[in-house]
Amino acid sequence: MTTPGSAAAPADSPAGDLLRPRRSVLYMPGANERALEKARSLPTDALILDLEDSVAPDAKEDARKRVAAAAASGAYGHREVTIRVNAPGTPWHAGDLRAAAEAGPDAVVVPKVDSARTVREVAAALEAAGAPDRTAIWAMIETPAAVFAAREIAAASERLTVLVLGTNDLAKELHAEHVPGRAPLLTGLSLVLLAARATGRVVLDGVYNDVRNLEGFEAETLQARQLGFDGKTLIHPGQLEPCNRIFAPAAEEVDRSRRIIDAFEEATSQGRGVVTVDGRMIENLHVEQARRVLALAAAVADR
Numbered sequence: 001m002t003t004p005g006s007a008a009a010p011a012d013s014p015a016g017d018l019l020r021p022r023r024s025v026l027y028m029p030g031a032n033e034r035a036l037e038k039a040r041s042l043p044t045d046a047l048i049l050d051l052e053d054s055v056a057p058d059a060k061e062d063a064r065k066r067v068a069a070a071a072a073s074g075a076y077g078h079r080e081v082t083i084r085v086n087a088p089g090t091p092w093h094a095g096d097l098r099a100a101a102e103a104g105p106d107a108v109v110v111p112k113v114d115s116a117r118t119v120r121e122v123a124a125a126l127e128a129a130g131a132p133d134r135t136a137i138w139a140m141i142e143t144p145a146a147v148f149a150a151r152e153i154a155a156a157s158e159r160l161t162v163l164v165l166g167t168n169d170l171a172k173e174l175h176a177e178h179v180p181g182r183a184p185l186l187t188g189l190s191l192v193l194l195a196a197r198a199t200g201r202v203v204l205d206g207v208y209n210d211v212r213n214l215e216g217f218e219a220e221t222l223q224a225r226q227l228g229f230d231g232k233t234l235i236h237p238g239q240l241e242p243c244n245r246i247f248a249p250a251a252e253e254v255d256r257s258r259r260i261i262d263a264f265e266e267a268t269s270q271g272r273g274v275v276t277v278d279g280r281m282i283e284n285l286h287v288e289q290a291r292r293v294l295a296l297a298a299a300v301a302d303r
């Protein structure tokens with residue numbers, strides 16, 4: 001499978017779809033009609049219509065109907081629309097999967113996945129319920145067992161395209177604290193990133209809970225980009241602008257990428273395999289990185 005974001009992946013292949021920008025991925029409570037309505041005009045790359053933690057048990061059935069109708073409505077334009085079902089083992093899981101299969105969202109987000117077997121069971125349930133081929137599985141990695149099994153989880157099904165960190169649950173399971181810099185979570189974040197890259201999957205960072213603290217949010221989002229995440233999951237519209245900005249290639253990065261490609265092409269035409277740009281060594285691997293930046297910038301510009 002081609003690495004996500006590889007400029008070489010054809011646009012109409014499954015790997016090509018992995019180039020789709022997923023800088024910002026906004027959760028919204030499935031029972032909140034106002035939020036479902038508002039999302040139609042928000043500048044988010046993707047939406048997670050939530051049936052799990054943000055919906056009270058008494059509201060689950062009603063939320064399922066609202067979310068299925070929203071996902072089937074076609075009202076969200078370029079935004080990728082996903083449904084987060086309740087976790088395997090809960091009374092709502094099977095019904096949520098059937099409703100999602102019928103609605104045909106871009107993806108079904110499965111929380112508390114802890115093994116490859118769970119992914120295979122979800123894939124089989126979606127098949128049995130007649131889900132369209134285009135409906136992918138996004139697996140949430142939010143337990144220590146899932147972190148250790150992340151590579152097998154990622155490779156368990158062709159439908160599985162994205163790993164999503166559940167950092168609130170992971171911190172809870174670890175008995176860890178949420179601190180600036182996220183030292184207690186870094187091992188887990190890195191293992192999931194490695195699993196995603198080893199299997200050619202997209203990987204999204206977890207949420208930042210302090211919705212009024214934009215300075216803290218920006219610092220964490222920058223860290224996520226530097227670590228290698230493709231985007232971040234969000235809980236409030238106020239987090240969209242900084243997240244989209246931080247995860248999009250900056251103008252200087254695009255300019256430098258063009259210069260790297262031009263300089264390397266000129267060097268190879270003269271029989272050289274290495275060159276410097278702005279005083280730094282450039283080899284073919286840097287050209288591949290530069291092509292990926294340009295492909296991502298073009299995909300973002302299409303928005």
Ligand SMILES: CC(C)(COP(=O)(O)OP(=O)(O)OC[C@H]1O[C@@H](n2cnc3c(N)ncnc32)[C@H](O)[C@@H]1OP(=O)(O)O)[C@@H](O)C(=O)NCCC(=O)NCCSC(=O)C[C@H](O)C(=O)O
Nearest residue numbers: 027028029035038050053054166167168169206235236237
């Ligand atoms: C966090 C919130 C409860 C804050 O709500 P509130 O204080 O009411 O926000 P505002 O008054 O600032 O809202 C301003 C307007 O924006 C709309 N809004 C707010 N949030 C959203 C949203 N997520 N999507 C769409 N629209 C939103 C409000 O309706 C206001 O609109 P208007 O009426 O026009 O003024 C709230 O933001 C919220 O509920 N967020 C989502 C919470 C959620 O989905 N949680 C579950 C997912 S996170 C998770 O589970 C993590 C994972 O599993 C893990 O383990 O880490």
Ligand SMILES: [Mg+2]
Nearest residue numbers: 142166168169
């Ligand atoms: Mg969670």
